[in-house]
Amino acid sequence: MEYFKKEVEVAGKKFIIESGKMAKQASGSCTVTIGETTVLVSAVSSSEPKEGIDFMPLTVDYRERAYAGGKIPGGFFKREAKPRDSEILTSRLIDRSIRPLFPEFWRNDTQISAIVLSHDGENDTDIPSILGASVALMVSNIPFSIPIASVRIGRINGQFVINPTLSEQEISDLDLAVSGNDTALTMVEAGSNEISEEEMLNALNLARETVKAMCEFQKQLPMREKMEAKAPEYNQAMKADIEAEAISKAEYGVTIKEKTERDSFWASFKKDITKRMLEKYPQENKGTIDFLLEDIFYKKARELVLNKRVRTDGRGLEDIRTITCETGLLPRIHGSSLFTRGQTQALATVTLGTPGDMQIMDELTGEYKERFMLHYNFPGFATGEPKGERSTSRREIGHGALAKRALRAILPSVEDFGYTIRIVSDILESNGSSSMASVCGGSLALFNAGVPVKAACAGVAMGLMKEGDNYVILTDIMGMEDHLGDMDFKVAGTRKGITALQMDIKVTGLTTEILAQALDQAKRGRMYILDKMDAAVSAPKSAISSFAPQMESLMIPQNKIGELIGPGGKNIRKLQEDNNVKIDIEETGKVFISGTDADCVHRTKVYIESMTAEIEVGKIYKGKVVKIMAFGAFVEVLPGKDGLVHVSKLADRHVKNVEDVVKEGDEVTVKVMEIDKQGRVNLSIKDAKEDK
Numbered sequence: 175m176e177y178f179k180k181e182v183e184v185a186g187k188k189f190i191i192e193s194g195k196m197a198k199q200a201s202g203s204c205t206v207t208i209g210e211t212t213v214l215v216s217a218v219s220s221s222e223p224k225e226g227i228d229f230m231p232l233t234v235d236y237r238e239r240a241y242a243g244g245k246i247p248g249g250f251f252k253r254e255a256k257p258r259d260s261e262i263l264t265s266r267l268i269d270r271s272i273r274p275l276f277p278e279f280w281r282n283d284t285q286i287s288a289i290v291l292s293h294d295g296e297n298d299t300d301i302p303s304i305l306g307a308s309v310a311l312m313v314s315n316i317p318f319s320i321p322i323a324s325v326r327i328g329r330i331n332g333q334f335v336i337n338p339t340l341s342e343q344e345i346s347d348l349d350l351a352v353s354g355n356d357t358a359l360t361m362v363e364a365g366s367n368e369i370s371e372e373e374m375l376n377a378l379n380l381a382r383e384t385v386k387a388m389c390e391f392q393k394q395l396p397m398r399e400k401m402e403a404k405a406p407e408y409n410q411a412m413k414a415d416i417e418a419e420a421i422s423k424a425e426y427g428v429t430i431k432e433k434t435e436r437d438s439f440w441a442s443f444k445k446d447i448t449k450r451m452l453e454k455y456p457q458e459n460k461g462t463i464d465f466l467l468e469d470i471f472y473k474k475a476r477e478l479v480l481n482k483r484v485r486t487d488g489r490g491l492e493d494i495r496t497i498t499c500e501t502g503l504l505p506r507i508h509g510s511s512l513f514t515r516g517q518t519q520a521l522a523t524v525t526l527g528t529p530g531d532m533q534i535m536d537e538l539t540g541e542y543k544e545r546f547m548l549h550y551n552f553p554g555f556a557t558g559e560p561k562g563e564r565s566t567s568r569r570e571i572g573h574g575a576l577a578k579r580a581l582r583a584i585l586p587s588v589e590d591f592g593y594t595i596r597i598v599s600d601i602l603e604s605n606g607s608s609s610m611a612s613v614c615g616g617s618l619a620l621f622n623a624g625v626p627v628k629a630a631c632a633g634v635a636m637g638l639m640k641e642g643d644n645y646v647i648l649t650d651i652m653g654m655e656d657h658l659g660d661m662d663f664k665v666a667g668t669r670k671g672i673t674a675l676q677m678d679i680k681v682t683g684l685t686t687e688i689l690a691q692a693l694d695q696a697k698r699g700r701m702y703i704l705d706k707m708d709a710a711v712s713a714p715k716s717a718i719s720s721f722a723p724q725m726e727s728l729m730i731p732q733n734k735i736g737e738l739i740g741p742g743g744k745n746i747r748k749l750q751e752d753n754n755v756k757i758d759i760e761e762t763g764k765v766f767i768s769g770t771d772a773d774c775v776h777r778t779k780v781y782i783e784s785m786t787a788e789i790e791v792g793k794i795y796k797g798k799v800v801k802i803m804a805f806g807a808f809v810e811v812l813p814g815k816d817g818l819v820h821v822s823k824l825a826d827r828h829v830k831n832v833e834d835v836v837k838e839g840d841e842v843t844v845k846v847m848e849i850d851k852q853g854r855v856n857l858s859i860k861d862a863k864e865d866k
Contacts, residue, residue, distance in 0.1 A: 175202065175313065176396040184325070184388060185336035189302065191309055193395075202314025202398075206302035208337075210294035215306030216287045219316045219401070223281035226461050228468075230280050234269040236261050236288040236303055238538045243293045248536060259571050260537060264288075264300045266572050267324075270361040271304050271353035272311065274680045275320045277403035284316060293538050296339040301326055304353055305388065312392055317400045322360060323388030324353040327377045329369075334380055340539060350374075350675075352381035356389045358682040365579035368629075368671035371693040379686060408462065412455045416466050419447055424474040431487045433517060433605055433652070440471060475658050479639050479646050486654060492695060494634070494650040494702055499614075499710035501622040508719045509623025513615035515703075516652065517605035522615030524623040526722040527594035528768040529758040546582055547596040550574030550612055556604040574599070577612040577633075580666035580674035584617070584627045591626055592727045592766050593718075606652035607635030613666045613674075618707060623722070624715035630707050631673060633666030634699040636692050640681055647692050649699040665696040669704060723756075725768040726779045732763045734786040753778045785813040789855055791846050794862050799840045807836050809844050809857055817855030819844060826860050835859075 177194030190207040197203035200216035207213075224231055238261060240247045240254060247253055257265070268286060276284075288303040304324035311318035328338035328346035338346055347367035354360050359382060366374070423443050430436035448463045478484050483491060495516030504510040509524030532543040550573045554561025577599060585595065597619060599612035610633030617631040637651035638661035648655055656662055660681040666674040730738065738759065739746045746757055755769035755778050765782060769775045789795075795811035802808075807824070810816040819842075824835045836842060836859075845862040849855050 175200075178396060180391055180395075182388060182391050184384060187297075187337055189305065189388075191305070193309065193313055200310070200314075201316055202310040202312070204306055204309045204313070205291070206306040206309070207292075208302055209297040210292055211290075211297040211299060211302065212292040213299055213302045213306055214289045214291055215303060215310045217307065217310040217314045217316055217318075218285050218287075219314075220283040221401075223404075224283060226459075227281060228461070228465055230273070230276055230284070231282070232269065232273055232276070232284045232286070234265045234272075234286045234288075234307075236264040236268060236290075236300075238290040238293075238299070240538070242290045243295070243538045243540075245538075258537070259575070262568050262571050263575055264303060266568060267300055267351065267353075267361065267363060268304050268307050270678050271322055271324060272307055272318070272360075274360050274678070275318060275322065275355070277317050279405045280317060280403040282316075282401070282403075286310070290538065295539055296341065298326060298337070298340065299538075300324070300351065301337060308389075309392060309395065312395050313397060315398045315401050317403050319397070319400065320355050321389045321392030321395075322353055322355045323385045323392075324351060324361075325381050325384045325388070326351050327381050327384075329366075329373075329377070334377060336380070336384055348377060350377050350381065352378065352385060354382060354385045356386045358679065358684050359385075359677070360679055362675060362677035364672075364675040365582070366672055366674070367583050368668055368673060370671045371690075371697055374672055374675065375686070375690055375693060378689060406462070406465070408466065409455060409458055412451055412458060412463075413466060415454070416447065416451065416463065417470065420467055420470045421474070424471045427471065428475040428478050428486050429484075433487075433654075436486070472658055475654065476639055476641075479648070479655075480641055480644055483646065485648065487652065489650075491646060492649045492698065494699055495652075497703060497706040499618055499707055501618050501711050506721055508722045509619045509621075509625070511615045511618035511622055513611050513618060514603075515611055515614070515650070517603055518608055518611045519601070519603040520608060520611035520615040521600045521602055522612065522619040523598050523600075524616075524619045524625065525596045525598075526623060526625075526718060527596065528723055528725065528756055529592060529594060529760070529766045530756065531594040531596075545588060545594050546578065546585060547594075548574050548578035548581065548599065548612075548616065549596070550577060550599045550601070550609070552601045552604065552608065556601045556608070573609040573612065576609050576664065576674060576676050577616060577666075580613045580633055581616050581620070581631055583673040584620075584629055584631050584668060586626045586628070592725060593625075593722075595620075595625065604653070606650070606656060607633070607664065609633070610635050610664055610666060614703060614707060618711060621711045621714045624718040626714055629668040629670065630704055631666060631668050632700050632703040632707060633664060633674070634696055634703060636663040636665065636696050636699070637661060638663065638679075638681075638684075638688070638692065640688075645688065647688070647695050649695055661692075663692055663696065665693065665700065667700060669701065723768040724770065724772040724775045725766060726775050727764060727766045728779055728783060730763045730765055730782065730786040731788075732761075735759055735761075735763060738765070738782060738786060749778060749781070757782075781813060787812055789815055789817070789846055789849065791849055794843060794845050794865060796841060796843050797857075799836050799838050799842060802832055802836070802838055804832065807832055809842060811844060811846070811855075811857070815855070817844070817846065817857040819857045819859055823847070823856075823858035823860050826863070 175194045179192045193204035197216045203216035308322045327350040328335040329348040350364040498514045500512040508526045597616045601608040613633035637648040637659040662678045664676045753774045758766040797809040797811040800810045806820040808816045843862045844857040847856045
């Protein structure tokens with residue numbers, strides 16, 4: 175591996191790429207540094223193709239070493255364990271960016287490994303990881319010869335920012351990650367605060383131009399001789415026999431509207447012709463016959479759409495399948511909905527928790543608490559497969575993250591709604607875009623839970639089929655169209671704008687005009703779905719479920735936190751036990767009180783307000799006599815805070831004996847006359863009466 179060191183500047187930020195120094199036994203490797211963040215990326219492949227498969231066996235692993243941030247891992251073993259969700263999501267970004275650019279018949283095991291070696295807490299690691307994957311592949315013998323790059327676009331105060339730092343991302347209303355080469359985009363991932371289609375298109379165009387510049391230097395890199403991805407050779411006589419029978423069957427099969435009937439017809443035909451072909455050509459294998467048949471079906475289905483503008487299930491290009499929405503179907507759940515679109519069905523549930531239920535996220539950038547969780551489950555029965563539930567798959571994590579990004583923008587602020595929110599989307603049926611069904615179902619469930627969201631949010635999956643200059647954009651694609659198409663384009667948002675976008679592209683030549691048309695068509699589809707959702711439920715419920723914890727909050731001075739907690743937690747523990755509530759305190763002084771009984775919650779709040787309040791001179795309080803002395807009475811005006819009513823201030827007459835006027839346990843109204851230098855509080859019953 176030849177050594178080189180290159181520098182490329184993007185929007186004033188320098189990327190340093192170095193190869194031939196580390197991981198030299200890999201097929202290709204490099205380090206990419208921006209600021210003080212460094213990622214090592216390697217590419218390795220097997221020397222021989224895998225037999226009997228019809229897909230590219232690509233694996234991408236992105237891992238963060240704790241030492242990169244100067245940390246020792248937590249837990250008993252004190253070492254990195256299974257990848258966190260954030261690492262899996264970055265692995266998926268890299269995979270989706272590079273996968274479309276491998277040769278069609280590349281069947282060798284291929285692995286990309288990205289390891290974060292150093293992190294400065296300001297510069298992202300995913301953008302340099304994608305650039306590193308491209309460079310590692312370019313300098314390797316793996317047949318990858320079209321360089322790609324990636325860029326993040328943010329927007330602060332209406333101005334686009336290229337590759338914003340982590341601190342800049344916190345105040346940005348757009349998080350757009352785009353990968354591509356100098357002619358086309360290959361991957362788009364975005365979350366935004368209801369940005370318009372026009373603004374999103376402008377951001378995509380800026381990203382496209384930036385990516386082009388980052389690809390240019392890679393064309394000059396020293397490259398090794400590439401391995402060959404050989405197309406399979408077929409028995410031409412058998413191929414002709416298969417085509418003679420299969421073409422007419424495929425032409426009929428792609429027009430069968432019902433998925434189950436269509437699949438059954440094609441499976442039966444495949445079984446029959448495979449048996450006969452193997453009898454006639456015993457030297458051939460089932461995999462070859464299967465590939466030839468699927469290729470015929472694939473081409474005929476595309477021809478139907480591209481040439482006749484007819485979809486397999488008979489819909490028009492912009493038609494959306496039948497939608498039904500049901501809410502509140504699970505009685506004990508805080509919020510629930512069942513969203514069905516054609517043969518895709520999502521059961522979404524909302525559970526409201528206290529601040530103590532927030533998820534603690536231990537990331538390379540530091541520890542923080544996550545208030546909003548969305549978990550997506552895809553069991554085998556959703557597609558009629560006998561597949562057991564095991565650990566959460568990468569696909570489930572990715573789909574859940576997309577739906578979460580879409581719905582996060584509509585949530586109320588923590589100041590307005592202090593609950594921890596968890597949505598679970600269980601996919602009960604799937605034939606096209608279950609992630610967008612999760613967005614719709616999640617929005618409906620939030621309404622049903624009484625969460626005061628800003629607006630309803632819906633999502634729609636778009637598709638593209640393109641041959642030369644002939645192309646068709648499809649709204650609400652089903653599973654087969656996703657498989658056959660050249661673009662998978664998911665857009666979620668409100669009536670006001672886009673909240674999430676995800677795009678994976680398999681072809682070049684995706685022009686700005688096509689992108690603009692796809693965004694506009696997706697907007698029409700989203701509005702149609704929102705109309706259907708509004709017809710089912712037009713606004714959030716006025717109150718949360720009686721089964722959800724009742725909660726109130728208040729702010730106390732930070733110097734009062736210790737007083738509220740008490741020595742060894744004595745005060746807060748007693749408050750919780752006496753009132754059957756849970757109290758969560760943040761470092762800022764924000765206090766959340768939750769419990770099943772609203773009266774107990776409110777009573778505790780009032781007590782804490784009194785307990786942490788400061789006594790004010792001139793203010794009148796209602797207090798309790800706690801001690802009688804010869805010279806006056808001590809009155810508790812706030813919890814744990816009392817003052818002295820001198821005998822001369824007990825009444826507007828001469829008082830010889832204190833107990834002639836007040837006794838222990840009496841409730842009296844007093845006025846604060848003075849707080850002396852020693853902090854002693856002087857009270858007056860006489861002046862309180864005069865001020866009434």
